[in-house]
Amino acid sequence: MLAASGAFRVAIGALWLKAYVRMNSGAESAAAMSRIWKSAQRLRIFFRGEEFYRNRFGRNWREKLLLRILQEMRRAGLSHEPRVRVSGLEFLLTNADEKIPTIVVTTHSPVDAVLNRIFRENGIPSSLLVDKAVRISKKAQLLGLQGELDTIARTNDALLIMRRKLNEGRLICACVDFTWPRARSFYVDVRISPAMFELAKSMKASILYAENWVSADGHIEVAFGTPTIDTKANTAQALSQDFIAWLQKSLGDQRDLRVLKWQRKERRRSGLLKLAGLTARPDR
Amino acid sequence: MISEAQQRGLTVVRDILAEQVGAYANDCDLMNAQIERLGLDSLVKLDLVLQLEDAFSTMANETEVADCQTIGELVSVIARSSASS
Numbered sequence: 001m002l003a004a005s006g007a008f009r010v011a012i013g014a015l016w017l018k019a020y021v022r023m024n025s026g027a028e029s030a031a032a033m034s035r036i037w038k039s040a041q042r043l044r045i046f047f048r049g050e051e052f053y054r055n056r057f058g059r060n061w062r063e064k065l066l067l068r069i070l071q072e073m074r075r076a077g078l079s080h081e082p083r084v085r086v087s088g089l090e091f092l093l094t095n096a097d098e099k100i101p102t103i104v105v106t107t108h109s110p111v112d113a114v115l116n117r118i119f120r121e122n123g124i125p126s127s128l129l130v131d132k133a134v135r136i137s138k139k140a141q142l143l144g145l146q147g148e149l150d151t152i153a154r155t156n157d158a159l160l161i162m163r164r165k166l167n168e169g170r171l172i173c174a175c176v177d178f179t180w181p182r183a184r185s186f187y188v189d190v191r192i193s194p195a196m197f198e199l200a201k202s203m204k205a206s207i208l209y210a211e212n213w214v215s216a217d218g219h220i221e222v223a224f225g226t227p228t229i230d231t232k233a234n235t236a237q238a239l240s241q242d243f244i245a246w247l248q249k250s251l252g253d254q255r256d257l258r259v260l261k262w263q264r265k266e267r268r269r270s271g272l273l274k275l276a277g278l279t280a281r282p283d284r
Numbered sequence: 285m286i287s288e289a290q291q292r293g294l295t296v297v298r299d300i301l302a303e304q305v306g307a308y309a310n311d312c313d314l315m316n317a318q319i320e321r322l323g324l325d326s327l328v329k330l331d332l333v334l335q336l337e338d339a340f341s342t343m344a345n346e347t348e349v350a351d352c353q354t355i356g357e358l359v360s361v362i363a364r365s366s367a368s369s
Contacts, residue, residue, distance in 0.1 A: 157350040159330040164346035195327050202334055 013046030014068070021072040029073065029080040036069055037218040062214040063110040070142045081144040084114060085215075088224030089122070091208055096124045101166040101205040104224075105196050105243060107177040111212050113140035114220050115173055116149055127152050127165045129174035143220070159199050166205055172196075173210075176243070192244060194236035207231055207239065209246045223250045286311055289340070289366075293359030296339045300332045305355075315356030322355075333362070340366035 020039060024032040040047065047065045066082065073080050095102040104126075106112060113136055119126040130136045133151040140149055150170070152161050162172045178191045200207045209225040229242050286294070294311055304322045308314035324332070336359065337343055344362045352358040 156324055156326045156329050157346075159326040160333060160346040160349055163330070198327055199330065202330065 009046050013043065016043065016046060017068060017072055021069065021076050021078070025073075025076040025078055029078045032073065032078055033069070033080045033082075033218070036073075037066075040065055040069065041216070062216070062218075063212075066214045066218065066220070067110040067139070067142065074142060082111075082114075082218070082220050084118065084144070084220045084222060086118060086222045086224070089118075091224050091226055092118075092124065093122060095206050095208070096122070096171075099169065101169075101203060102171045102208055103162075103166070103196050103200045103205050104171060104173040104208045104210050105176045106173065106210040106212070107247065108175045109212055110139075111143060111214060111220050112175060113145065113149075114143040114212055114222060115210055116140045117143055117145040118222060119171060119173070120145060120147060124171050125169065126150065126171040126173055127162070129154060129158060129162070129172070159195060162199060163203060166203055176240075192240045194240045197231075197236035197239040197243075200231060200239075201236065204232065209243055209250075211247055211250050213251065225250060286315065287363075289363040290315070290356070290359050292339060293336055293363055294355075296335050297332065297355055297359065300335050301328070315354065315359070317355045318353060319355060319358065320353070333358075336362045342366035 017036075017040065020036060021032075024035055027035070044061070047061050070080060070082065092102075092104075094100075104115065106115060113128075116126060116128060117140065127150040128136065130149075130151045131154050133149070133153070136151065137149045150165075152158055152165070152172075162174075166172055174196050176193050176196055178193065180191060197207065199205070207227055209227070210222065212220060212222045215221050225246050227239060227242050228246070229238060231239065234242075291311070294314055297314065298305060301322065301324070304324065305314055305317065308317055319329075333344060333349055340362050342362060342365045344365045348361050348365075349358065352361055
């Protein structure tokens with residue numbers, strides 16, 4: 001019943017958005033965006049429900065809403081480049097200036113591809129680990145990326161290809177979270193893969209953390225950070241936990257993320273750790 | 285006929301992939317084992333390549349490694365890069 005009413009509200013929201021964007025298609029794109037964004041905030045009841053069904057780290061509904069507005073605007077012939085506020089950019093620029101091999105770890109989000117725009121705008125060649133290259137490229141272009149994305153397919157050769165790209169001087173960016181739905185529940189477990197941390201350790205590469213979200217005024221906020229522990233001296237498990245702690249801090253502890261347990265895959269030889277279990281609740 | 289270098293590589297493979305290649309008692313069978321069928325994930329494959337590189341004191345070309353279909357091809361690619369470096 002709850003799911004049905006939530007899905008109904010999401011459908012109403014989608015219809016309204018489509019019609020309202022069409023109504024504003026004659027306006028200048030920044031003005032249209034401002035008007036659509038403000039109206040959508042007032043009708044948030046039609047958009048918030050979706051977070052229950054796409055719960056990655058209890059995502060704020062605004063990220064999904066912004067992406068959908070951009071999609072509708074493009075369909076209506078309005079081109080708009082969303083505004084981005086970046087903090088911690090100095091970490092990225094320092095590594096680039098000093099030519100330090102760098103791996104940026106982040107989590108999935110409707111606006112995560114904005115990171116590629118930041119790399120491009122700062123002249124940093126980058127490659128992105130992806131499941132579906134076409135979809136992510138379109139998303140990145142919606143978010144303001146000029147040009148094509150260099151992507152690495154998520155196969156069992158991915159880490160080797162990343163090593164080559166790092167050696168070629170490219171920055172590597174990867175989302176390290178995976179959702180595992182729970183049976184008969186709205187909640188999902190979010191797991192963090194330690195693979196990128198293992199790669200960074202084996203290559204003596206620098207790790208940077210990144211997170212992105214959309215603020216109430218419709219800006220995309222991006223934060224970069226560094227591990228609080230020594231990458232070389234700590235295990236991939238410790239680094240994964242440090243990343244989770246950084247995420248919670250950068251997002252202002254607005255979400256209830258708890259490390260449930262550390263698990264070890266049966267098939268892997270001992271010593272190779274793997275995934276951290278997290279529970280994320282949509283409580284924003 | 286398995287060369288000395290290949291033998292050295294197979295020892296590393298058996299050490300790293302003890303569980304996955306336990307069924308391949310014969311070295312010739314292991315040489316012909318399809319990498320895809322061993323179900324290695326990216327971390328294990330990276331670890332395997334790193335260990336082989338250590339054993340041969342070389343750094344392999346990642347594209348050539350990714351093209352390898354069998355364990356024998358993988359060992360040969362890394363042994364060859366060692367010989368040429």
